[in-house]
Each structure stands twice: as C-alpha cells, then as structure tokens.
Amino acid sequence: MINIASAPFDPGAELSAFEKKASGAGAVVSFIGKVRATAGEDTVKALYLEHYPGVTERSIGEIESEARQRWAIDDAHIIHRVGELQPGEPIVMVCVASAHRREAFEAADFLMDYLKTKAMFWKKEVREGGEAWIEPRKEDYKDAARWRGSARDDEEE
Amino acid sequence: MINIASAPFDPGAELSAFEKKASGAGAVVSFIGKVRATAGEDTVKALYLEHYPGVTERSIGEIESEARQRWAIDDAHIIHRVGELQPGEPIVMVCVASAHRREAFEAADFLMDYLKTKAMFWKKEVREGGEAWIEPRKEDYKDAARWRGSARDDEEE
Amino acid sequence: MARILFFGKLADAAGGRSRDWPLNEATKTIDDLVSALCAKEDALASALNEKSVRFIINEMIAPRDAAISDEDEIAFLPPVSGG
Amino acid sequence: MARILFFGKLADAAGGRSRDWPLNEATKTIDDLVSALCAKEDALASALNEKSVRFIINEMIAPRDAAISDEDEIAFLPPVSGG
Numbered sequence: 001m002i003n004i005a006s007a008p009f010d011p012g013a014e015l016s017a018f019e020k021k022a023s024g025a026g027a028v029v030s031f032i033g034k035v036r037a038t039a040g041e042d043t044v045k046a047l048y049l050e051h052y053p054g055v056t057e058r059s060i061g062e063i064e065s066e067a068r069q070r071w072a073i074d075d076a077h078i079i080h081r082v083g084e085l086q087p088g089e090p091i092v093m094v095c096v097a098s099a100h101r102r103e104a105f106e107a108a109d110f111l112m113d114y115l116k117t118k119a120m121f122w123k124k125e126v127r128e129g130g131e132a133w134i135e136p137r138k139e140d141y142k143d144a145a146r147w148r149g150s151a152r153d154d155e156e157e
Numbered sequence: 158m159i160n161i162a163s164a165p166f167d168p169g170a171e172l173s174a175f176e177k178k179a180s181g182a183g184a185v186v187s188f189i190g191k192v193r194a195t196a197g198e199d200t201v202k203a204l205y206l207e208h209y210p211g212v213t214e215r216s217i218g219e220i221e222s223e224a225r226q227r228w229a230i231d232d233a234h235i236i237h238r239v240g241e242l243q244p245g246e247p248i249v250m251v252c253v254a255s256a257h258r259r260e261a262f263e264a265a266d267f268l269m270d271y272l273k274t275k276a277m278f279w280k281k282e283v284r285e286g287g288e289a290w291i292e293p294r295k296e297d298y299k300d301a302a303r304w305r306g307s308a309r310d311d312e313e314e
Numbered sequence: 315m316a317r318i319l320f321f322g323k324l325a326d327a328a329g330g331r332s333r334d335w336p337l338n339e340a341t342k343t344i345d346d347l348v349s350a351l352c353a354k355e356d357a358l359a360s361a362l363n364e365k366s367v368r369f370i371i372n373e374m375i376a377p378r379d380a381a382i383s384d385e386d387e388i389a390f391l392p393p394v395s396g397g
Numbered sequence: 398m399a400r401i402l403f404f405g406k407l408a409d410a411a412g413g414r415s416r417d418w419p420l421n422e423a424t425k426t427i428d429d430l431v432s433a434l435c436a437k438e439d440a441l442a443s444a445l446n447e448k449s450v451r452f453i454i455n456e457m458i459a460p461r462d463a464a465i466s467d468e469d470e471i472a473f474l475p476p477v478s479g480g
Contacts, residue, residue, distance in 0.1 A: 027191070028168075030187045050325075105188070123396075133323040237479060274478075275479075279404050
C-alpha cells in the first residue's frame with residue numbers, strides 16, 4: 001500500500017494494522033523518518049514537502065515493485081507525508097513483512113534509500129535563519145548505489 | 158529498556174511509546190519476530206520459550222551495550238517473550254532510535270542477529286507431529302559473524 | 315496553451331508553481347521552451363539550466379529535445395529528496 | 398547441597414528443570430559433577446557430554462574444570478536460540 005498523507009499519521013497505529021494484516025510473516029521491519037529539530041547550528045521551525053500528484057505515487061510504485069522483485073516480500077506499506085510538518089513529526093514510514101528477517105531488513109533499507117533519492121518529493125526546511133531546499137546528501141546517493149545490480153544478480157544464481 | 162515479557166505485548170503500542178520518547182531522533186527502526194505457523198510440512202501448534210532469570214537479562218544488556226559502542230544510538234528497546242506462545246504472536250521486538258537511518262538499521266539488524274544466537278533463551282516448537290527444541294540455523298550464525306570486528310574497526314578510523 | 319509546472323526550488327525561481335504558456339513555431343521542444351522562459355527571467359534561466367533539472371511531459375520523463383505541443387503538461391523537476 | 402539447573406533440551410533429558418545434589422570429595426569440578434550425574438542416567442549422559450553444552454556457576458559462565466562447592470547454583474545450557 002502506498003499512502004501520500006497530507007495530515008500527520010500515527011506510526012504505532014500503522015504498524016499495528018500492518019502487522020495484523022501480515023500475521024503469517026515471521027519478520028516485520030519498520031522504519032520511521034522524522035523531522036529533525038536542528039540543521040547545523042540553526043533551529044528548524046518547519047519542513048515543507050511537495051509532490052507531483054499521480055507521478056509521485058507511480059515513482060513509489062516502481063520502487064516497491066523493484067523491491068518485490070529482489071526480495072521475497074509478503075507485504076509492504078509506504079506512507080509519506082506532504083505539506084507542512086513540525087519538528088519531531090514522522091515524514092515517512094516503511095513497513096515490510098517477510099518470512100525471514102534478512103529479507104525484511106534489506107527490503108526496508110532499500111526502500112528508504114530509494115525513497116530518499118528517487119521518489120518524487122521536494123522538501124524545504126524553514127529555519128530560524130531562513131529557508132533552504134534540501135537535496136540528498138552524498139551519503140544518500142552512496143547508500144542508494146549499494147543496491148545497484150547486486151541483489152538481482154544473487155537472485156539469478 | 159529490556160523487557161522479558163511473560164504475556165503477549167502489542168507492537169504498535171510499544172512503537173508508539175518508543176518513538177514518542179525518542180522524539181529527537183531522526184530515524185527509528187523496529188523489528189518484530191513472530192511465531193511461524195508451519196515448520197516444513199508440519200503445523201506449529203505453539204512455541205515454548207524458556208529463559209534464565211537474571212542471567213538472560215544480563216546477556217541482553219551486554220548485547221545492547223555492544224550495539225551502543227558500535228553505533229550512535231539515541232535509544233533502544235528490546236522486548237522478548239517467554240512462556241507459551243501461539244502462532245502469529247510476536248516473540249521479539251527491537252526498536253532503535255538514531256540521528257541517521259544507517260545507524261538505526263545496522264544497530265537493529267545487529268541486535269537481532271545477536272539475540273538469535275547469543276541471548277539466553279531456549280525455544281521448543283510444539284508441532285502436530287511432535288516437539289522439537291530449536292537451535293539457530295547456519296544462516297543465523299553466519300549473520301551474527303558479519304559483525305565480528307568490522308563496525309568497531311570503522312569507528313577507530 | 316501548454317501547462318507548465320515548476321517544483322521545489324524551481325517554483326521559487328519562477329515565482330509560482332504553474333503557468334499557462336502559449337507555444338509557437340519557436341517552441342517545439344523542451345529546449346526551446348527553456349530558452350523562451352529564460353529570455354525574460356534571469357533567476358529562472360540559471361535555475362532551469364542546471365544540469366540536474368529533469369523534464370516530464372504528460373507525466374512521463376522526457377529528454378530535453380522532446381517535442382512539445384499545446385495541451386501538454388510540462389513539468390520541470392529539480393533533484394528529488396524524499397524521506 | 399548444590400542447586401543444579403537444566404535448560405532447554407537438557408531439562409527434558411534430566412526429567413526436570415532443577416535438582417538439589419550433594420557434592421562430595423569426588424565432585425569438586427563441573428567435570429566431576431557431569432560424571433556423577435551421567436553415571437546414573439544414559440539420556441542425560443549423552444546430552445551433557447555434547448560439545449555445545451555450556452556451564453554457569455552462580456550466574457557466571459564457567460569452564461568445565463571450574464571448581465564447585467555446596468551452596469553453588471550450577472546451570473547446564475544447551476545452545477541458545479532467541480528471537
């Protein structure tokens with residue numbers, strides 16, 4: 001399930017619903033990314049997230065499909081906020097259910113790396129000292145590059 | 158926090174409490190391991206988990222300390238069931254909060270590998286076809302061996 | 315009229331998230347459209363000419379030399395950043 | 398009397414999770430205790446002699462040749478398996 005949410009969501013409630021639905025799976029991994037309160041020395045007042053309706057959902061769908069090709073996933077759930085967010089609020093939540101923990105961990109890790117660098121969102125940090133559009137860090141691109149080819153090669157063995 | 162639970166727990170409620178407490182962290186990873194319903198061709202009727210009170214808690218405490226030495230963790234929460242469990246019930250839940258997702262993912266992954274192979278629990282599967290004490294699979298020992306030395310070496314660089 | 319969408323920092327540079335723009339003989343590709351848009355606005359010119367900008371025509375990623383026509387929805391995307 | 402604890406499949410082999418056992422001149426180490434326990438019970442003998450069995454004296458991991466005395470709590474652990 002892919003959910004672009006324009007209002008705050010409750011990670012605990014989302015996990016409850018997900019893990020009940022995926023009750024046959026042995027392993028459930030979840031990731032929650034939250035708005036940070038500081039940017040360097042500066043204070044973050046808000047985060048503003050924009051998306052391209054229709055296109056963004058499709059870009060996430062493609063990322064999820066790729067994860068399902070690479071790992072034996074029972075179920076996946078991706079929630080991503082848009083609009084104005086306050087520090088501490090969840091931005092993104094990814095839940096993955098699988099028979100074994102390795103698959104669940106790797107698929108969740110992969111989904112986050114790709115959501116960070118390939119899903120169609122744009123975010124602006126509103127700081128005490130001004131506004132700034134955020135682009136992925138070098139580490140984010142490096143993390144995403146870890147998955148290039150490797151898992152799919154494994155599958156073909 | 159380390160919690161040896163003799164009654165079922167609610168993963169959604171645990172995650173809610175954890176992520177509210179760790180509201181300053183940018184990344185929260187959780188893992189839930191559940192009782193599987195089948196063992197090969199056989200049906201699992203129940204799982205029985207035993208521990209060594211005092212010693213088990215300390216063995217988990219040591220595993221958590223090692224994780225905190227290796228990664229910059231804001232908070233960690235480990236819940237592990239004992240007693241008789243039904244198929245689909247959560248056995249274990251690990252929550253890790255950190256500033257960045259890489260640390261949170263790796264620490265949760267590490268904690269699970271070590272809980273599987275080093276924490277003092279013993280588990281028996283009660284199947285239609287009889288009972289069997291479960292020992293870690295070869296993959297579990299291999300997974301745990303991934304962490305030997307490496308992360309700590311990185312830190313010293 | 316083509317519908318033009320600007321996302322993220324490109325909307326700031328364009329002073330708005332969308333505009334309707336009449337295409338003509340001189341604006342047959344995205345590249346032409348960028349030139350036309352940039353002719354009037356310096357801030358937008360430097361933003362749209364960044365190598366990292368990507369283009370979407372009617373919800374499909376398109377190259378800079380892709381043909382465009384009136385009735386198309388053309389979007390300009392700066393580097394994405396989710397999560 | 399020493400207190401002996403058996404965990405997991407060792408409790409099945411011992412027919413119980415604990416027993417009190419008087420130590421004497423012939424049972425000064427864990428190794429001696431294993432021999433004494435095994436002398437009477439074949440199932441327990443093969444279970445306790447598995448290489449994977451570990452020993453705990455008063456909540457501390459101990460080697461097979463560790464000294465034991467009355468009042469000690471001595472635990473026999475098969476391979477652990479959490480999660």
